[in-house]
């Protein structure tokens with residue numbers, strides 16, 4: 438795999454860009470692999486990448502029923518932050534955020550990571566107390582956040598109306614090194630690196646069955662034929678319940694659609710991400726100038742991977758008091774993804790009732806930010822057969838034992 442560089446751009450400019458090679462190969466599946474990863478979203482690809490990079494395991498196929506990055510990874514609003522309340526969450530999200538900082542250099546692929554700062558508005562007394570508590574917890578966890586005043590909020594985000602009649606801004610939890618990145622580039626960067634290490638990324642290959650013998654996985658049935666493997670990693674977000682069903686076990690997961698929309702492009706007006714969790718909405722501005730807007734998840738379980746009109750109205754109505762300028766904007770596009778929600782709003786990175794099958798899911802509305810950290814932790818679990826320190830608390834057994842990692846304040850609407 439040739440490295441991307443300023444020199445390569447100059448060389449290709451001189452020869453009319455005829456020398457670029459494909460970013461990843463599109464091979465047919467082999468009969469057998471050491472590891473099969475189901476799902477070429479960010480988490481699946483990151484798992485494969487860190488298996489190769491950290492453990493030297495390269496006989497890997499990543500199977501994707503659609504196109505890589507076409508699930509939630511290519512549909513999210515790209516917020517990256519690590520200001521979670523509980524210690525295990527802060528550890529994995531902060532690991533992830535720090536890996537994002539060096540992603541472009543590590544993978545030789547421009548992820549457009551922009552640490553522009555993320556602000557979570559406190560618009561009720563309850564939220565003030567909640568975010569002050571999180572800020573204190575973050576100090577102990579080594580995550581850099583602070584609780585800021587309404588005046589400071591206005592200074593950072595001049596377009597905001599801090600004196601709204603229903604929900605005035607009373608302060609905010611501010612994480613200056615949080616931000617956003619280009620979501621497709623994360624999937625593409627990992628895919629290119631995996632392919633460069635000799636792994637097979639097989640698109641349009643749907644897994645239709647999981648085979649096992651004596652309680653241990655032996656392979657999968659797919660739309661491109663049967664493939665054997667020694668280890669299987671299921672990393673399919675909103676389809677996790679379906680895949681677990683194929684393997685013969687159940688998950689404490691609900692799948693719902695989550696939607697987002699973008700406005701027409703306008704001049705730069707907001708250079709950080711603002712989340713307003715009381716009113717259910719959040720907003721940032723893309724590099725193209727569009728206002729990227731998201732709201733809450735659907736109130737009922739479904740697999741509807743598309744937008745719906747009532748969400749536009751609900752989300753804009755929620756945000757318009759705090760951002761009066763959006764009342765004049767035309768909305769251009771909206772879409773949906775199927776997210777996988779657990780009861781405690783924390784992920785699952787776990788062994789399963791079947792030997793050598795591992796599952797990574799439950800990131801719900803907030804798993805873009807965790808892709809590198811999750812891939813790192815999942816690779817350790819798959820390689821060693823036991824979770825390392827980052828994944829130890831996120832096992833399936835916590836639901837049996839009542840050891841919940843309650844992030845219902847930090848997650849949910851707050852992506």
Ligand SMILES: Cc1cc2nc3c(=O)[nH]c(=O)nc-3n(C[C@H](O)[C@H](O)[C@H](O)COP(=O)(O)OP(=O)(O)OC[C@H]3O[C@@H](n4cnc5c(N)ncnc54)[C@H](O)[C@@H]3O)c2cc1C
Nearest residue numbers: 476478479480502508509510513514516644774804805806
């Ligand atoms: C509208 C929206 C906004 C969001 N905003 C944010 C945000 O701002 N910040 C944040 O951190 N998170 C956000 N998220 C959540 C985030 O996008 C997800 O948590 C994350 O992308 C999940 O990644 P993944 O790799 O697990 O899943 P996916 O990207 O969905 O990948 C799973 C893949 O598995 C494939 N698959 C499924 N079944 C099969 C099968 N049988 N065989 C083969 N392949 C299969 C799918 O086609 C899919 O490509 C948002 C999500 C949505 C929908």
